[in-house]
Amino acid sequence: MNIEQNQLEKHNDSLISSHQRKLNFLKEEWSHVDLESIIQKLVDFQIAIPSWALGTGGTRFGRFAITGGEPRTIEEKIEDVGLLHALNGASGAISLHIPWDIPQNAEALKSLASGYGLTFDAMNSNTFQDQAGSAHSYKFGSLQNVNKAVRKQAIEHNIEVIKQGVALGSNALTVWLADGSCFPGQLNFRKAFENTLESLQEIYSALPEDWKMFVEYKAFEPNFYSTTVGDWGQSLLYANKLGKKAYTLVDLGHHLPNANIEQIVSLLLMEGKLGGFHFNDSKYGDDDLTAGSIKPYQLFLIFNELVEGMDAKGMNHAKDLGWMIDASHNVKDPLEDLLQSVEAIMIAYAQALLVDRKALNAAQDNNDVAAAQEILQNTFRSDLRALVAEARLRTGAALSPISLYRDLDCRKNLVNTRGLNTIATGL
Ligand SMILES: [Mn+2]
Numbered sequence: 001m002n003i004e005q006n007q008l009e010k011h012n013d014s015l016i017s018s019h020q021r022k023l024n025f026l027k028e029e030w031s032h033v034d035l036e037s038i039i040q041k042l043v044d045f046q047i048a049i050p051s052w053a054l055g056t057g058g059t060r061f062g063r064f065a066i067t068g069g070e071p072r073t074i075e076e077k078i079e080d081v082g083l084l085h086a087l088n089g090a091s092g093a094i095s096l097h098i099p100w101d102i103p104q105n106a107e108a109l110k111s112l113a114s115g116y117g118l119t120f121d122a123m124n125s126n127t128f129q130d131q132a133g134s135a136h137s138y139k140f141g142s143l144q145n146v147n148k149a150v151r152k153q154a155i156e157h158n159i160e161v162i163k164q165g166v167a168l169g170s171n172a173l174t175v176w177l178a179d180g181s182c183f184p185g186q187l188n189f190r191k192a193f194e195n196t197l198e199s200l201q202e203i204y205s206a207l208p209e210d211w212k213m214f215v216e217y218k219a220f221e222p223n224f225y226s227t228t229v230g231d232w233g234q235s236l237l238y239a240n241k242l243g244k245k246a247y248t249l250v251d252l253g254h255h256l257p258n259a260n261i262e263q264i265v266s267l268l269l270m271e272g273k274l275g276g277f278h279f280n281d282s283k284y285g286d287d288d289l290t291a292g293s294i295k296p297y298q299l300f301l302i303f304n305e306l307v308e309g310m311d312a313k314g315m316n317h318a319k320d321l322g323w324m325i326d327a328s329h330n331v332k333d334p335l336e337d338l339l340q341s342v343e344a345i346m347i348a349y350a351q352a353l354l355v356d357r358k359a360l361n362a363a364q365d366n367n368d369v370a371a372a373q374e375i376l377q378n379t380f381r382s383d384l385r386a387l388v389a390e391a392r393l394r395t396g397a398a399l400s401p402i403s404l405y406r407d408l409d410c411r412k413n414l415v416n417t418r419g420l421n422t423i424a425t426g427l
Pocket of ligand 1: 176216251278326
């Protein structure tokens with residue numbers, strides 16, 4: 001569904017005086033800081049929405065399609081991301097997953113997307129499921145498989161995904177492998193690594209000059225004894241051996257419990273090998289919960305390292321890394337959930353932008369541990385929602401995206417157009 005300009009204006013008019021009051025308070029509190037440049041960075045920052053997060057998610061125990069009106073086609077998925085982007089002005093890209101979404105007419109999709117102000121973010125291949133009609137099974141892995149014919153099938157699939165991405169104007173391929181083993185002795189680790197590397201090299205050689213390859217790691221699941229790209233060290237090994245177009249991708253849910261993700265981020269940036277990010281949150285494992293819903297302080301600390309590390313390298317925050325949500329939900333309206341994730345990410349980014357770097361560096365150089373903590377928590381504990389809302393206002397979006405989504409009965413509207421029992425392709 002489309003949101004009309006007058007609906008947006010009416011919504012913003014009703015909230016503007018309260019918004020101005022909060023913004024003026026922040027301007028006074030942070031008068032020593034160039035808030036204008038921070039608001040501009042927030043305006044520029046866009047987070048891609050994955051095509052598989054637009055329907056109700058599931059677990060291996062079941063899937064409850066509670067919302068209705070789920071997008072039935074790739075066109076309807078683009079329409080939903082367009083709706084999010086109209087509401088928050090910060091979801092200006094969609095990340096497609098092949099073969100859950102197979103573009104039939106790239107030109108038509110491109111023009112549909114650009115009508116909503118959207119571009120195509122990283123393309124995602126899938127060799128963790130068998131597809132109907134495939135000659136070979138990935139039961140024992142894809143790029144690592146002991147059988148060369150299976151590896152070849154997986155390589156060709158990835159090359160096909162690159163071709164589809166080129167047609168859509170994407171410029172990155174994300175490779176996430178479920179490859180690994182479930183039991184000791186099942187796999188020769190070194191051979192599995194070498195097979196995977198050789199396969200990735202073939203895919204890498206099919207990348208266009210201006211493309212990036214993101215090698216995503218994950219500690220465990222669906223394999224429970226070993227994973228062939230199991231942590232950032234292994235991903236970095238592959239990325240370094242592959243070449244300058246290959247990078248590590250950090251998915252927040254893909255670590256062993258209590259991993260220090262902010263330190264990983266800092267060191268990958270130092271090496272120039274951090275390529276992209278998948279945002280979600282977790283309590284126990286790869287829970288794919290709403291970003292910032294469980295550990296907002298960790299999200300802030302990660303952004304603190306991202307901003308510090310990108311600035312140290314003179315990187316463009318908005319363009320030099322791939323930013324994407326990777327989550328899947330069972331109990332929320334997926335569109336409301338995505339609005340919440342984007343909001344949490346923007347708040348953490350705003351907080352990181354406001355950290356007093358000079359004072360923090362001085363505290364670190366003086367081993368003033370208490371002062372360092374005070375500096376970080378000063379911004380983390382500041383309510384910066386009005387700054388993020390101001391950025392939204394300047395992009396022409398809504399001051400309160402979820403309120404407007406609810407006031408306009410967006411879900412009911414989608415159910416009316418698409419029906420109650422639609423199911424989006426995906427997990
Ligand atoms: Mn991911």
